[in-house]
Amino acid sequence: MKLATLKDGSRDGQLAVVARDLKTAHIADGIAPTLQAALDDWPFIAPQLDALYAELNAGRARRAFDFDPARCMAPLPRAFQWVDGSAYLNHVELVRKARGAEMPPSFHEDPLMYQGGSDDFLGPMDDIMLAHEEWGVDFESEVAVITGDVPVGATPDQAHDQIRLLMLANDVSLRNLIPPELGKGFGFLQSKPATSFSPVAVTPDELGDAWCGGKVHLPLRSIWNGRPVGQPDAGLDMAFNFPQLIAHLCKTRNARAGSIVGSGIVSNRDASRGYSCIAEQRCLETIEHGEPVTNFMRFGDTIRIEMLDEAGKSIFGAIEQIVKRLEP
Numbered sequence: 001m002k003l004a005t006l007k008d009g010s011r012d013g014q015l016a017v018v019a020r021d022l023k024t025a026h027i028a029d030g031i032a033p034t035l036q037a038a039l040d041d042w043p044f045i046a047p048q049l050d051a052l053y054a055e056l057n058a059g060r061a062r063r064a065f066d067f068d069p070a071r072c073m074a075p076l077p078r079a080f081q082w083v084d085g086s087a088y089l090n091h092v093e094l095v096r097k098a099r100g101a102e103m104p105p106s107f108h109e110d111p112l113m114y115q116g117g118s119d120d121f122l123g124p125m126d127d128i129m130l131a132h133e134e135w136g137v138d139f140e141s142e143v144a145v146i147t148g149d150v151p152v153g154a155t156p157d158q159a160h161d162q163i164r165l166l167m168l169a170n171d172v173s174l175r176n177l178i179p180p181e182l183g184k185g186f187g188f189l190q191s192k193p194a195t196s197f198s199p200v201a202v203t204p205d206e207l208g209d210a211w212c213g214g215k216v217h218l219p220l221r222s223i224w225n226g227r228p229v230g231q232p233d234a235g236l237d238m239a240f241n242f243p244q245l246i247a248h249l250c251k252t253r254n255a256r257a258g259s260i261v262g263s264g265i266v267s268n269r270d271a272s273r274g275y276s277c278i279a280e281q282r283c284l285e286t287i288e289h290g291e292p293v294t295n296f297m298r299f300g301d302t303i304r305i306e307m308l309d310e311a312g313k314s315i316f317g318a319i320e321q322i323v324k325r326l327e328p
Contacts, residue, residue, distance in 0.1 A: 001053035002200040003028075003165065005035055005073045007123070012036065013073040017049055018200050019056045022317055025067040026056050035076055035201070039257040042148055042164060046203075069317050074121035075167055075201035076146065076258060082118035082195065083249055084142070084171055084262035085111050087240040091267035091280055098283035111240045111248045114188055116171070118260070122196035124319045128172055129326040130193065136175030137297040137323055141222045141276035141305045143234050144169045144262040145242050146201060150255040159246035160214055162255075166207070168198035168220070168316045169262055170305055175279055175296060195262075198305075199317030206315065214241030216307070218315075220266045222276050223304040224297075229281075230274030234266045234307070299325050 002020065005013035006027075015028045015035050031048045032038040038045040055061045086092055092112065093103050122128070130137060148162040177191035204211045210218045217235030221228065240248070245261050255261075266276045275281045282292035297303070306318040 001050050002202045002206060003035060003038075003049065003075060004067070004200045005075050005077055006071050007073055011077060013077050017052045017056055018067050019053075019064075020206070022067055022200070022314060024056060024061075024064045026052060026061045026064050028052060036079075036258050039146065039148065039164060042257065069199040069320075070125045072125070072199040072317075073123045074197040075165070076197075076260065077121055077123075079118040079121070079146075079258050079260050080256050081259040082116045082121075082262070083113055083260070084116055084264060085113045085240065085245045085248075086264035087111060087238050087245060088264055088267040089239045090237050090269045091265045091277075094267075094280055094283040094287070098286040108239065111245055112264070113245065113248060116188070116192055116195060120194050122194045122321070124196060124199045124317060125321065126196060127322050127324045128193070128196075129324055130174070131326045131328075133296075133298050133323070133325075135177050136173075137301075138173045138175050138278045139222065139224070139276075139297065139303040139305070140169075140171040140173055140265050141220050141230065142169040142171055142262050142265060143167075143216050143220065143307075144197070144260055145246075147246060147255055147259045147261065148257045150246055150250050150259070152250055152252065152254050154247055154250045156214070156241075156243035156247045159250065160243040162246070163204060163214075163242060164257075165201035165203060166211075166216065166316075167201040168305055168307060168319060170196045170303065170319050170321065171262060171265075172196070173277070173279070196319055196321060198319055202315060208309075210235075210309070214243040218307050218309065219273075220276060221304075221306050221308070222274070223306075224278075225301055228274070230276050232266045232268040232273040232276060234263070237268050238263065297323050299323055
């Protein structure tokens with residue numbers, strides 16, 4: 001099934017079930033007020049939501065209305081936890097190679113992961129508001145999962161069973177703020193503004209055969225200023241699948257229902273598939289020509305991130321954002 005959170009003036013929005021074709025929706029207030037409430041009691045709530053989903057897809061839902069992604073908040077407007085991995089080692093290798101650094105062998109065995117801010121996410125069509133474009137504004141096209149309760153010490157198999165929903169993410173980075181922050185030895189903070197997510201989150205069964213081995217085997221499309229710049233396959237070159245990423249998170253702590261785990265920038269070794277972030281293109285340019293030529297995003301730039309099924313239909317809806325100046 002497909003679920004969305006609609007803007008209603010509150011922090012957590014209103015849970016809605018969305019039709020498979022993304023054309024209609026139905027408020028789910030009679031079942032659960034918010035997505036977090038549904039996740040907290042998933043075994044009981046999910047079958048009820050799925051029944052409403054079946055009615056909606058059959059055209060029998062009595063209070064169906066046209067679905068408008070512009071009305072959407074992030075599926076989870078705020079979450080108890082947001083962590084982002086870096087499961088595509090091609091991206092990591094390119095970044096390190098561009099600055100003359102070797103790839104540590106441990107990177108192939110132990111996932112990279114950082115803890116992001118989770119108290120305030122952006123909706124799929126919310127503007128990216130920033131004070132300075134000189135900060136090096138970059139999009140990051142990713143896939144993410146929402147978990148149920150995962151206990152400390154969980155194995156990847158146990159973690160797999162707790163993957164409730166999948167969605168797309170734009171984990172915006174401010175590239176020119178990253179070096180001084182990482183230089184302090186304490187990780188990202190100001191260089192990572194609010195992350196945005198796709199209009200809907202979907203249960204794994206919605207992906208059919210494309211959901212296999214804890215990965216999504218479909219291209220992820222990035223369109224920057226109306227120009228396609230990348231469509232790498234999210235199932236290729238993913239060194240750590242989602243169950244492994246979740247198990248890594250839970251090595252020393254629980255992950256509670258509503259935790260979000262990102263894949264990191266989707267990246268393929270085949271450069272002809274393009275890129276999911278500007279930094280990767282700049283790294284390729286540095287490796288091949290000695291310096292980057294592609295600029296980061298400017299005020300007024302747009303980014304569209306979307307994944308289509310094999311029939312060419314949008315699965316999650318699209319993230320469509322504009323970078324705008326934050327006025328003092």
